Amino acid sequence: MERRFTSRIVCLDWIENSESEKSKISSSIQEKYEHLRLQYEADLRKNWVEQLESPNQVLEQLSLAACLIELWKSMCKTESENESQPIVPNFVDIACGNGILVYVLRMEGYEGSGYDASRRKSWSTFPPWIQSCLHEKVIIPKPFLDMLGPLEIDIGIESGLFPENTFIISDHADELTVWTPILAALANPCSPLPFMVVPCCSRSLAGSYFRYPPGGAGQGYGDSNPGLHGHSCNGISQPCSGDLRALRAAKMNEKTENGFLSSMAGSLAVKTASIAEEIDFGVEKAWLRTPGAVNMALIGGRDENSNRLKSGEPVTDEELTAARLKIMEVVERECLQDGGIQAAAQLWIDRLETLRHANQTQHQPY
Template identity: 35%
Template structure:
């Protein structure tokens, strides 16, 4: 059902505000609502902290002052810098005479940060929450927004061009003494309402512009939508900024975008959409740079006198597995981080980069060392043939003079100790990322995308419903029997406690209850590669990255769980080979998959 609020501008000042405020407040829109004051207040507080929910032009709000946190009433210690508090209050809190019958509950001062500071300027705004204190049959909650401007010309584009605005929530009680909520009936339903009111600048006249009407409707619609969601029990499932603060990440992203976006977009030669890939890689670069800022100290600090107490290592370099178009490598190199990337295919965009970047982009395939040791035939020579199967596929330049594109170098996945491994939508290389990182004692970031097993074939990754052992039947079943209904072979967990054996089947074999709980293929992939990471001893950290992509789960391994250290390189190799064998990894299958990628027959990401 479409959200259709009632236009009340023609009625002049609405009766509730007529009693509460002076006549300069103009009622714009109102709409019934089914949620009480507590939910309205929670929703509006969330919108104060996150104005980007209402406007895609905004990044965030930096909270300069919060009266509750300042007083320590929310469990946080009060800020000790009293002088700084007074300066904020003096400069930013707009004095007011209050509203008759209302009590001021909370005051915020926020600075709204636009996505593009070259087009839009930040604006400081005071936000205050009031609640009626009279014992009547209605309770009113009022949220006041006052931008800190002296005239309408100072209002940025993303802010409604008004002197101030109010969101008002009214709620009826069935019993004024006990404040028992009234059940809706034919005459009284619904029991609440929300409305938006403007205080215009003195030089503004009626009728209001269409844009001011649309802004009021959008704000009211957002409050109504989030309020109904909270009433129905919705809880937020995706949590951003767990490792890096939103402010740090977005400030770095804004700087990188201003520095690199135009150059990369103007020189785009790939057939894919530049607006997606460029800005996605800029977001990943911003996250990596802030993560590395916490993990490593700058090289220059090694010579500084104040670095004696800094136990962080110097940045060890990075490698980007399956680097694709090379944009991420180019950005990081230009920002002063040393590293390189490789991919099975040479991309058109590589030739556009400056020579220093081109030298750090390699065309080669990865054949994991554990697979080589588990499949000795890959390195064996046939009778009368001095070359091995692997060397005939991809001989190194030093051993071959053939220049065909089907002859490229290969890497065994063993990197210098500590190298930071990036695995961004690396497909076949994704599940190998934590295993190879463990062999070389490397931290890593992987952003899973398409699901492949350790043999390099497509499959539906196992989930908590079918243990953490990959279904070796899935690759062939996936290739032959995949349907739009996702009827992919899995190992179905027993539905009854009496059944101790799982059984082979498809998603359709799950009972209704378990089928509803069955995670998506992407969620199952993230669970599985997280398990592989923990199996070799990594403490897995999860960050939902701010990317223009649905595949935005970042899994970080930078610390080993206590007790996982101390193994020799050979012991680590044995551990990885045992995991690979348990998961059904087949070096010969990997070899054929690598061959198809090399000659252009495999799937392109």
């Protein structure tokens, strides 16, 4: 039986903001969510073709679309009082999956595209002009591409260095989660790209299964088989004894704020934020409440002063070089647990080939 989602209000509550600002933001997101449901939910459910995902993913993606639209409104100003559409950066969804988020945002008038390692059945249900914005490509981070040299691979490759004024959406992007603030900074160390991260499965920079310790500091423990430690990719610490009652309790607890913070996804969120802050990229944390879950969203670039180099003063070549070196020092350090950056790059490619083979089997088109 399909799980019935709760009637939880959809909102994005900035953890460090005042209650009045939280209330204002939550109210506008809820209104936008209701509008999007009326506009798109029925048709999306009617045309649902994915076999490995529940149709309730429609509500989750509509929730995220509402949050992003209102977030962009809070970040950007209109050119004139008569203009109804705010000036927003182009977006890129680096793990677009079924493509619903890209579809809704494009239908609402926002420019952008989505990438995924495998074309999904859902893509063919969208208008041709939407399908042209969904790309079957893989992202191999630029530092890895530099180490690997020319690659013979049967799919398009993106380096993750997106153009200026691109907003990066990293929703359940797994191995790209911790990479997101790094890619945003590498694209332009003087003015990093804005982003939103919604964490899920925990991975190291090499893409290996890896659980970061609570608090995001130091080394966690990684393993090619997450089941060895009783973990799952959904962020819930699972008991190894087979106690179903304890597992159900853990799943319910994970839907609370305190439960999330002690989960695998919570530790991943804290680690990602700490990486961003280490490379001088300020990040805001917000509780993302959707019909199906409570998660933490990490938002970079909403504040124009979120990076220390974005002060309006000219940036010297020395400052630019120092910023890039700091970013690469973080990358090299984080790759040590997988044998160094060269080994991590090769692990990324090996895992990519395995993932591609699995996805081609699971997401066969009609």
